[in-house]
Amino acid sequence: MSALAKRQPTEWETAKRRRTLLIRAGITLFAVVILSVYLLPLTFGVVTSVKTQEQASDSRAPILPADTLQFEYEGELYDIYNVPTEDGMQQWALVDAGRRSSEFVDTAHPEAGLIEWEGSWRTLDPVRELAVHTENYPEAWDTIDFPRLLLFTMMYSVVTMIGTLVASSLVAYGFARFDFPFKNALFIVLMSTIILPPAVTLVPTYAFFINVLKWGGTWWPLIVPQMFGNAYNIFLLRQYFLTIPREMEEAAMIDGAGPLRTFLSVILPQAVPALTAVSLFHFFFAWNDFFGPLIYLAGNRQQNPITVGLTEFNGLYSSQPQLILAASIISMVLPLAIFFLAQRVFLQGIVVTGVEK
Amino acid sequence: MGLKYLRTMTPMERRRAWLGLMFISPWLIGFLLFYLAPMIASLVFSVFDFTLGAPDQAQFVGLANWNRMLLEDSNTWEALSVTLQFGMISLPIGMVSAFLLAVLLNSKHLMGKNIFRTLFYAPTMIPLIAAILIWSQVLNPHTGWLNRLIELFGIQAVGQDGLRWLDDPNLIYIAYTFIGLYGIGNAMLINLASLQGVPTEYYEAAALDGAGWWGQLRRITLPMISPVLFYNLITGMVGMLQYFIVPWVLNRGSGYPEGTTNFFMVYFYKQAFTFQNMGYGAALAWFIFCVGLILTVFLFSSSRYWVYYAGEGQA
Numbered sequence: 001m002s003a004l005a006k007r008q009p010t011e012w013e014t015a016k017r018r019r020t021l022l023i024r025a026g027i028t029l030f031a032v033v034i035l036s037v038y039l040l041p042l043t044f045g046v047v048t049s050v051k052t053q054e055q056a057s058d059s060r061a062p063i064l065p066a067d068t069l070q071f072e073y074e075g076e077l078y079d080i081y082n083v084p085t086e087d088g089m090q091q092w093a094l095v096d097a098g099r100r101s102s103e104f105v106d107t108a109h110p111e112a113g114l115i116e117w118e119g120s121w122r123t124l125d126p127v128r129e130l131a132v133h134t135e136n137y138p139e140a141w142d143t144i145d146f147p148r149l150l151l152f153t154m155m156y157s158v159v160t161m162i163g164t165l166v167a168s169s170l171v172a173y174g175f176a177r178f179d180f181p182f183k184n185a186l187f188i189v190l191m192s193t194i195i196l197p198p199a200v201t202l203v204p205t206y207a208f209f210i211n212v213l214k215w216g217g218t219w220w221p222l223i224v225p226q227m228f229g230n231a232y233n234i235f236l237l238r239q240y241f242l243t244i245p246r247e248m249e250e251a252a253m254i255d256g257a258g259p260l261r262t263f264l265s266v267i268l269p270q271a272v273p274a275l276t277a278v279s280l281f282h283f284f285f286a287w288n289d290f291f292g293p294l295i296y297l298a299g300n301r302q303q304n305p306i307t308v309g310l311t312e313f314n315g316l317y318s319s320q321p322q323l324i325l326a327a328s329i330i331s332m333v334l335p336l337a338i339f340f341l342a343q344r345v346f347l348q349g350i351v352v353t354g355v356e357k
Numbered sequence: 358m359g360l361k362y363l364r365t366m367t368p369m370e371r372r373r374a375w376l377g378l379m380f381i382s383p384w385l386i387g388f389l390l391f392y393l394a395p396m397i398a399s400l401v402f403s404v405f406d407f408t409l410g411a412p413d414q415a416q417f418v419g420l421a422n423w424n425r426m427l428l429e430d431s432n433t434w435e436a437l438s439v440t441l442q443f444g445m446i447s448l449p450i451g452m453v454s455a456f457l458l459a460v461l462l463n464s465k466h467l468m469g470k471n472i473f474r475t476l477f478y479a480p481t482m483i484p485l486i487a488a489i490l491i492w493s494q495v496l497n498p499h500t501g502w503l504n505r506l507i508e509l510f511g512i513q514a515v516g517q518d519g520l521r522w523l524d525d526p527n528l529i530y531i532a533y534t535f536i537g538l539y540g541i542g543n544a545m546l547i548n549l550a551s552l553q554g555v556p557t558e559y560y561e562a563a564a565l566d567g568a569g570w571w572g573q574l575r576r577i578t579l580p581m582i583s584p585v586l587f588y589n590l591i592t593g594m595v596g597m598l599q600y601f602i603v604p605w606v607l608n609r610g611s612g613y614p615e616g617t618t619n620f621f622m623v624y625f626y627k628q629a630f631t632f633q634n635m636g637y638g639a640a641l642a643w644f645i646f647c648v649g650l651i652l653t654v655f656l657f658s659s660s661r662y663w664v665y666y667a668g669e670g671q672a
Contacts, residue, residue, distance in 0.1 A: 020466075023466050024466045024467075024468055026466075027461075027464055027466040027467050028466075028467055028468045028469065030461075031461055031462075031467055031473055034458075034461070035473065035476055035477060038477065038480065038538075039476070039479075039480070040495070040502060040506070041488075041491050041492055041495040041502070041539075042480065042483075042491065044491070044494065044495050044501070044502045045491040045494070045495075048494060048500075056500065057499075057500060058500065059499035059500050059515060059516065061500070063502075063505075167383040167384065167387070168384075170380050170381075170383055171380060171381045171383055171384040173380050174376075174377045174378070174379070174380025174381035175377075175380075175381060177377075178373050178374065178376055178377025178378075178380060179370065179373060179374060179377065180373075180374040180375075180377040180378050180381075181374065183377070186381070186385075189388070190384065190388075193388070193392055195591065195592070195595045195649070195653065196392065196646075197595065197598055197599060197642075197645055197646050197649050198599070199599070199622065199625055199641075199642040199645055199646070200395075200396055200399055200642045200643060200645075200646040201391060201392055201395035201396055201399065202395075202399075202629070202642060203395075203399055203402055203629050203635055203638045203639040203642055204394075204395040204398035204399050204402055204639070205391065205395045206409075206629070206630070207402075207409060207412075207635055208395075210409060211409060211412055225387065225390075225391045227383070227387075228383050228384055228386060228387020228388075228390070228391065229383050229384045229387060234384060259376050259380075263380075284482065287484060288484050288485050288486075290485070290486065290602050291601065291602070294605075295630050298630075306484070306486075307484065307485075307486045310484075310486045310487065310490065311486055311605075311606050314490055314606065315609070321494050321497075321500070324490055324494070325490070325491060325494060328486070328487035328488075328490045328491055329487070331484050331486070331487045332482075332483045332484055332487045335482050335483070335484060336479065336482055336483065339478075339479065339482040340475070340479075343475055343478075347474070347478065347546060350543055350546050350547065351546060351547060351550040
């Protein structure tokens with residue numbers, strides 16, 4: 001290798017590189033700050049969910065979950081405070097609290113007996129120790145009866161996921177590969193159902209399900225309409241089917257496969273990413289569905305999904321913020337885990353439905 | 358393809374057309390059963406007065422429901438005005454935040470882009486109810502972190518006389534807007550994808566012409582991604598008219614504080630499902646549908662002045 005090739009970078013180049021590096025570090029740091037602020041409520045939720053009820057409802061409590069240390073004196077437990085004395089700061093346990101003066105016991109020398117201290121004990125800082133109360137989670141899990149909520153939510157998600165997947169992919173294939181009268185007009189109608197406010201169809205649908213079919217308090221009014229496909233899913237699958245080359249279908253047709261066979265054996269295996277995206281979308285939709293279960297399961301709260309169960313829990317246990325937060329966090333574990341595992345397919349699907357329309 | 362074409366079809370084409378209709382039949386049936394028929398029925402309901410408990414006593418009342426809704430019932434207009442007021446605050450803040458986050462994520466200087474993208478999107482994946490409950494604790498005037506954070510800047514926020522986000526009629530829409538920030542992930546992502554699609558030559562050309570960061574944003578970025586901003590605006594507006602879950606979870610649709618959270622859907626829910634006033638509920642539903650339609654038509658007709666479609670040549 002010649003010496004020329006390994007020339008030193010000029011001063012100008014070094015300065016430029018350093019400047020670029022500085023900009024990169026600055027922008028990345030800025031993004032970290034914004035992200036931290038954005039995720040602050042989540043951090044708060046996690047931190048507060050492992051506090052005791054007293055700490056979670058006390059505005060003077062420290063940011064992190066911490067318990068006040070206690071000292072046993074003559075068979076009773078007393079809170080320990082940092083007390084300023086003539087000998088400097090001492091850790092004394094508060095035995096008898098008074099307005100002007102209080103009686104303490106020195107934790108280092110309990111045998112010395114009670115000590116009178118002049119001043120308001122409320123100005124003193126308690127001695128605290130970091131304490132993570134993970135027992136809030138099992139308590140929230142049991143109190144809200146999470147397994148039951150999970151069972152109904154999962155049942156609803158999975159059943160309607162299969163239904164909408166089957167229907168949406170059939171319809172998408174029809175729109176992607178066949179010519180029929182009024183195809184474009186029908187497609188526009190399909191897409192406009194996305195921005196149709198659900199309220200305008202809700203009242204008669206509700207009256208029909210409740211009064212005619214007597215389906216009040218059951219999951220049927222929520223499941224049945226999902227069996228006919230959904231505009232978002234149909235659109236996403238159609239876009240994907242359009243990108244699949246026609247040659248393989250034509251070959252299958254020549255081999256004597258009917259349209260349904262061709263669809264099942266040629267198209268579906270090639271559309272796995274789109275089918276995965278649709279399944280995920282639907283799963284998250286079903287996991288979040290609130291309005292439907294709220295009105296149709298009104299007479300049968302035993303079959304609540306997580307969303308409605310959590311809302312009722314919030315109403316009943318409003319004095320126990322740590323349990324509400326623990327229950328909220330329990331409800332987000334599965335969706336977040338699935339999202340982190342399948343994020344590429346998922347995010348791609350969002351982009352397709354958003355940009356290509 | 359229209360009716361004329363039907364007569365000129367070959368048998369093969371005719372067969373394919375039938376097959377196509379067979380494939381789309383699940384949606385066609387679903388559309389007739391769960392969209393078209395209920396929409397018409399809703400309109401029919403709106404000229405009757407009946408409750409779900411006594412459907413036999415349904416009475417034809419003509420336009421009485423409509424008359425009451427539009428002229429006599431002040432709640433209708435109040436609910437609409439609450440919804441629109443909140444939308445005017447929440448929608449712009451949400452859209453600007455989603456856009457700015459996308460610009461940040463698209464910066465060529467940002468390291469670890471994919472990690473940031475995933476983490477900024479993650480709150481959108483939190484079940485809405487959980488997000489609302491967490492936010493309501495964060496916004497607690499005594500123990501919430503938001504007021505504590507504000508106090509770090511020397512503003513008295515914690516406590517009874519502090520910032521009572523969910524109790525103060527002047528702060529409530531801001532508080533609800535904060536909660537809404539946990540749902541901007543989709544808009545952010547679509548903005549980002551659109552930003553990535555802007556050809557870099559445009560920026561290079563603009564830089565040669567002496568345009569700075571702001572000039573490039575205004576002259577190139579915003580026009581190039583305006584179709585996506587338009588899409589976000591339409592879906593955001595439609596979502597705004599449906600706004601229900603947050604006020605329902607936080608105060609059971611009581612309108613607290615001082616009626617500021619009597620959103621249209623909350624009022625509709627009360628009439629249709631709490632009081633089971635099917636006729637009046639249907640009229641309210643058609644009303645909000647018409648409002649949505651008018652706003653959509655208005656936005657679409659305004660779009661020709663500010664949305665730039667690259668594919669269409671200028672006439």
